[in-house]
Amino acid sequence: MPKINQEHLPTHYKIDIALPQYCLAIEIDGNSHCALSRQEQDRKKEKFLSLHGWTVLRFSNQEVISDPERCQQTIMSTILKLKMSIIILPTEY
Incomplete structure (x- = not known):
């Protein structure tokens, strides 16, 4: 049984596909x-990941099967937005 914190969120999750360099x-x-119970679990998972700086994209199996190009375009568009939002801090001298 996973450890539960004060917000009743598990302390870890498995992600189907993770791109840690983009927190995606x-x-x-x-x-x-x-x-409905699974949707509640999904909401908790998304909240946990969001609180830790991750962006979550969710597709149904049917979407991936019927229109993989659109799914790929959504992923690539999101990666581009995430790349552009990375702030490079100046180094101290």
């Missing part, structure tokens, strides 16, 4: 994610 999590949801 890509989740691909099957039919089990239609259940």
Whole structure:
């Protein structure tokens, strides 16, 4: 059983596809994610990741199968936005 913090969020999660250099999590949801209890778990997971600086993209299995190009375009567009938002701090002399 995972450790629970004061906000009742698990202290770790598995991500379907993680791009840590961009803090980007890509989740691909099957039919089990239609259940209300699973949707609540997904919201908690997204909150946890967001609080730790991650962006979460969520696609259904059907979206990935029927229109993989659109999914890829969404991912690439998000990566570009994340790259542009990285602030490079000046070094101290």
